[in-house]
Amino acid sequence: xxxxxxxxxxxxxxxxxxxxxxxxxxxxxxxxxxxxxxxxxxxxxxxxxxxxxxxxxxxxxxxxxxxxxxxxxxxxxxxxxxxxxxxxxxxxxxxxxxxxxxxxxxxxxxxxxxxxxxxxxxxxxxxxxxxxxxxxxxxxxxxxxxxxxxxxxxxxxxxxxxxxxxxxxxxxxxxxxxxxxxxxxxxxxxxxxxxxxxxxxxxxxxxxxxxxxxxxxxxxxxxxxxxxxxxxxxxxxxxxxxxxxxxxxxxxxxxxxxxxxxxxxxxxxxxxxxxxxxxxxxxxxxxxxxxxxxxxxxxxxxxxxxxxxxxxxxxxxxxxxxxxxxxxxxxxxxxxxxxxxxxxxxxxxxxxxxxxxxxxxxxxxxxxxxxxxxxxxxxxxxxxxxxxxxxxxxxxxxxxxxxxxxxxxxxxxxxxxxxxxxxxxxxxxxxxxxxxxxxxxxxxxxxxxxxxxxxxxxxxxxxxx
Amino acid sequence: xxxxxxxxxxxxxxxxxxxxxxxxxxxxxxxxxxxxxxxxxxxxxxxxxxxxxxxxxxxxxxxxxxxxxxxxxxxxxxxxxxxxxxxxxxxxxxxxxxxxxxxxxxxxxxxxxxxxxxxxxxxxxxxxxxxxxxxxxxxxxxxxxxxxxxxxxxxxxx
Numbered sequence: 171x172x173x174x175x176x177x178x179x180x181x182x183x184x185x186x187x188x189x190x191x192x193x194x195x196x197x198x199x200x201x202x203x204x205x206x207x208x209x210x211x212x213x214x215x216x217x218x219x220x221x222x223x224x225x226x227x228x229x230x231x232x233x234x235x236x237x238x239x240x241x242x243x244x245x246x247x248x249x250x251x252x253x254x255x256x257x258x259x260x261x262x263x264x265x266x267x268x269x270x271x272x273x274x275x276x277x278x279x280x281x282x283x284x285x286x287x288x289x290x291x292x293x294x295x296x297x298x299x300x301x302x303x304x305x306x307x308x309x310x311x312x313x314x315x316x317x318x319x320x321x322x323x324x325x326x327x328x329x330x331x332x333x334x335x336x337x338x339x340x341x342x343x344x345x346x347x348x349x350x351x352x353x354x355x356x357x358x359x360x361x362x363x364x365x366x367x368x369x370x371x372x373x374x375x376x377x378x379x380x381x382x383x384x385x386x387x388x389x390x391x392x393x394x395x396x397x398x399x400x401x402x403x404x405x406x407x408x409x410x411x412x413x414x415x416x417x418x419x420x421x422x423x424x425x426x427x428x429x430x431x432x433x434x435x436x437x438x439x440x441x442x443x444x445x446x447x448x449x450x451x452x453x454x455x456x457x458x459x460x461x462x463x464x465x466x467x468x469x470x471x472x473x474x475x476x477x478x479x480x481x482x483x484x485x486x487x488x489x490x491x492x493x494x495x496x497x498x499x500x501x502x503x504x505x506x507x508x509x510x511x512x513x514x515x516x517x518x519x520x521x522x523x524x525x526x527x528x529x530x531x532x533x534x535x536x537x538x539x540x541x542x543x544x545x546x547x548x549x550x551x552x553x554x555x556x557x558x559x560x561x562x563x564x565x566x567x568x569x570x571x572x573x574x575x576x577x578x579x580x581x582x583x584x585x586x587x588x589x590x591x592x593x594x595x596x597x598x599x600x601x602x603x604x605x606x607x608x609x610x611x612x613x614x615x616x617x618x619x620x621x622x623x624x625x626x627x628x629x630x631x632x633x634x635x
Numbered sequence: 636x637x638x639x640x641x642x643x644x645x646x647x648x649x650x651x652x653x654x655x656x657x658x659x660x661x662x663x664x665x666x667x668x669x670x671x672x673x674x675x676x677x678x679x680x681x682x683x684x685x686x687x688x689x690x691x692x693x694x695x696x697x698x699x700x701x702x703x704x705x706x707x708x709x710x711x712x713x714x715x716x717x718x719x720x721x722x723x724x725x726x727x728x729x730x731x732x733x734x735x736x737x738x739x740x741x742x743x744x745x746x747x748x749x750x751x752x753x754x755x756x757x758x759x760x761x762x763x764x765x766x767x768x769x770x771x772x773x774x775x776x777x778x779x780x781x782x783x784x785x786x787x788x789x790x791x792x793x
Contacts, residue, residue, distance in 0.1 A: 202760050206773035251762025397717030397757040435664075435701050436758050438771050476660055476699030479756060493657035495698040511657075554719035554761035561762050592718070 172455045174463040178341055181454075185333035192228060192241035194282055195260040199321060201247030201407050202400075202439050204254040208271065209244075212255055215274035216242055223283060230327070240282055243330075246408015248321035249562035250308055253293060258303060258321065265303035266291035295580070308559050311577050313540060315548045316364075316524035317564045320408035325443055328450035331411040337456060339527035343419045344464050347530075352423035353379050356526065358534035360546050365391060365482075365519035366594060368545070368612035371526075377506040378424040378514045386426035387510040388417050389491070389517045392433040392440065393475050393482040396595025401550035402520035404562050406433065406440035409524070410447035414470060416523030418456070419530055420516050421468040429470040430510065432487050435477055444472055484509075484517050521550055541567030545611035556583045565610070572606040639674035640666075649684050656685045663696055671711070672703045708744045708751035710789055714767045717757030725765040729754060731779035735786055749793070750786075 172178045198204075198213045220227045226239040248256045253267035259281050266277065269291060280286040287301045300306045314320075324330045331337065343352050357372025378386055390413060394402040406413060417429045433441050448470055451457040459467045478496045480486045486496040488510040509515025525547060529537045538546045545567040551574060554560050558580030565574060571591065575581065582588055590602045594615065601608065601618060608614055648665045652658035659681070666677045673696055682689040696702045714720075714729045732738070732752050736745055744751040760766045763775035767782070774785065 202758075202773060203762050203775070206760060206763055206766065206775040254763075395756065398719045398761050399757075400761055436755060474661065474664060475701075476664065477701035477756075478699050490660065491657075493659040493695070495695055552761060554764065555722055560764075 171453065172462060175341060175345055178337070178462055181329075182332045182335060182338070185329045186335075188228075189241075189330065189333040191239070193238045195241040195243065195258075196277075196282070197243050197245040197248075197258040197260065197321060197324075199246075199248045199254060199256040199258075200244035200325065201251075201320075201404055202437075203247065203251040204256055205439070207255040209255040211271045212257065212269055212274060213242065213244055215271045216257075216278065219274045219278040220282065223278060225278070225283060241324075243324035244326060245323060246320035246325040247317075247404040247562055248303075249317065249404070249564075250293075250306075250559065251561040252559050253561075256321075257291075262287075263302045263304055265293060265301075265306065267293050308561070308563075308578055308580065311565065311569070311573060312563050313548050313566050314564045315528055315540070316405060316412075316521050316550055317408070317562070318528075319412065320404060323409070325408050325410065326446055328411060328447065328454060331409075335531075336411055336527075337415055339530035340415045340418045340422075340456070341462065343422050343530050344462065344466060349379055349423050349425065352419065352530065355534050356423070356529060359529045359537040360534075360544070361522065361525055361529060361537070362545060362612055363519060364521035364525070364549065366597065368616075371518060371522055374506055374516055374518070375420060375423055378426075378516050381507070381514045383514050385428070385511070385513045386424055387513055387515045388420045388424065388426045388429040389488065389510055389515055390417055390429065390431040390523055391482065391484070391487060391517060391519045392431055392437070393487060394434060394437075394520070395479045395482045396597075398552060398554045398592075399595060400552045401562060403437050403440050405520050405524050405550075406437065407443050410440075410443045411451070412524050412527060413444070413520055414447055414451055414457070416518075416526035417470060418468055419526050420518070420523070422466060424514075424516055426516065427467050427469070429468065430473055430491050431470060432473045432475060432481070432491060434475045436475075441472060441474060448472065487517070488515065542609070542611050544613055549610065551610075553579050556586070557581070558583050567611040568609040570607050570609055571601060574610065575606070637676045637680060639676045640670070640680060642680065644669055645677065645680050645684075649681070654685060656687050659685070659687070659692060659695060660699070663692075663702060667702060671707045671709075672705055675704070706744065706748060708749050709793075710749060710769055711751045711753070712767060712769050713753055713755040713758075715756075715758045715760070715765060716754040717761065719757075719761035720765040723764040725767075725777075727779050728765060728767065728777050728782050731782050732786070735783065750789075 172181055196216055198209050200209050228239045228241045250256060255269050257266040257269045264287055280288055292299045292301055293306050303309055353375045356375055361371045362368040363371060392402055392406055457469050473491045475481055481490045481496040483498045484505050486498040490496040491510055505515050505517045541547045548564050548566050550564040552562055563578050588603060590600045592600050605618055608618055648662050652662050667673055678689045678692045681692055714725055716725050736750050738752050743753055758766055760773055765777050767774050767777055
């Protein structure tokens with residue numbers, strides 16, 4: 171239990187030391203995709219194989235550093251779902267694809283005990299072998315911000331999150347910034363709602379912040395219902411603490427004491443990981459009463475959806491948390507005034523909250539340096555359908571459709587002709603060949619969508635924003 | 636008075652959610668997790684203990700697609716028919732399952748209460764399309780033939 175800021179600093183230091191002491195790390199992707207492909211068997215096999223060879227390995231992250239031990243972790247989604255199950259070896263940054271349980275002995279023998287890269291498990295494209303993950307064309311053009319830690323840390327350990335300075339932004343907001351400082355910083359960053367609407371997050375926060383009310387709420391919309399979309403699922407599974415941190419910062423900024431995360435029932439793994447994360451944060455004293463001795467209270471609850479697509483809409487979502495039928499209502503009054511339990515409510519989507527710690531930690535200016543003037547930052551996209559590399563990607567706003575489909579996505583499956591792409595789910599639209607050079611940002615897409623509308627879609631590929 | 640439900644279990648659920656009416660959805664979810672469907676008696680029991688009408692509970696249970704008022708099989712197979720799975724041919728898998736188990740769009744559970752076959756909008760595992768789940772375990776990149784093998788395996792488990 172961390173009682174004050176000093177405790178927090180010390181804990182971060184200790185965990186960083188333990189993390190640094192791990193000479194090698196094996197990160198097994200444990201996102202829904204790779205788990206379905208047998209990643210958990212691989213995880214168990216790697217541990218067994220390591221132990222058999224007498225190599226000291228750390229499975230659960232401990233306080234005492236074990237010099238030279240091998241850390242074996244279940245990480246979040248690496249994004250390259252087409253090639254799963256994926257195993258990453260650090261510090262080299264090697265990526266092994268389509269790993270099977272029978273490969274584990276060789277991986278340990280050659281790459282952990284030894285220093286050899288296994289060519290046969292490498293990603294090969296156009297006759298070229300890519301040992302390092304970051305050099306693979308799929309990753310090269312990406313800028314990972316919301317997904318920064320997905321695939322790089324253990325998704326089930328708060329200690330590891332603390333080791334990489336996680337919750338640092340929350341602590342900064344709690345102790346070093348006034349409520350106005352926080353909302354102004356978020357407003358300056360021009361972070362826009364990642365759920366699709368693109369409404370400035372800072373403006374929402376300012377509106378909730380300035381209201382006098384007996385209670386205020388922070389709600390995270392994890393009801394990612396649009397077919398083909400799994401960005402939010404991946405963040406919830408792969409870096410749950412980052413979402414909590416974003417919500418906790420919003421709590422400080424707006425003076426809210428309670429938060430809710432509404433998650434689709436179809437995402438059982440995300441629910442589980444978030445539950446673990448919330449329990450861990452409570453045990454650490456980062457959620458609950460008098461957080462780190464600051465006098466600020468905040469707690470988060472999870473609400474599981476029950477299979478209603480419409481609950482992704484704000485007022486339907488809050489109705490559902492209240493235990494009612496998820497029926498959208500006419501607005502105004504808006505959620506920022508009369509939201510959950512009729513109180514002022516900040517309602518943001520998962521990816522939006524995941525961007526907040528970066529903004530608080532590095533400042534609005536640093537955030538605005540990425541992406542475009544009117545759509546700063548990055549955007550995660552899910553690539554699905556008739557494309558060579560299905561998976562999860564994150565690129566700066568303003569990257570063109572061509573770069574996403576051909577450079578990152580590897581082009582059409584089997585080299586067929588590109589016809590059209592459906593983007594943005596049922597409320598989005600279709601883009602054709604002529605629009606391949608369209609920059610992907612809120613305003614360009616809205617303009618293009620207005621021209622195309624929602625006429626019948628021929629899915630040659632489905633990217634999801 | 637209650638034959639289909641165990642009032643002790645229901646009390647546990649009520650207690651877990653602090654008898655707060657706004658937690659009704661979570662209570663129904665826990666009830667369904669226990670019985671694999673919502674027995675009608677559970678509505679009466681919850682209504683009495685929470686002080687909200689059975690009509691209201693019924694209206695909530697029928698609004699959300701995840702709730703079932705009919706008994707389900709031991710294995711609930713959900714075929715994803717979201718866009719990504721649909722274009723990678725999920726329908727032939729659904730048809731195969733229905734054929735093999737003698738089920739249809741209206742009859743979703745086998746008479747021996749072993750299998751329930753239904754579709755789900757999107758499981759968010761689009762990178763692995765087409766997918767299906769059996770009691771929440773995900774099976775990736777399915778084909779009608781792989782589905783037959785899976786059924787054989789599930790039947791052997793019993």
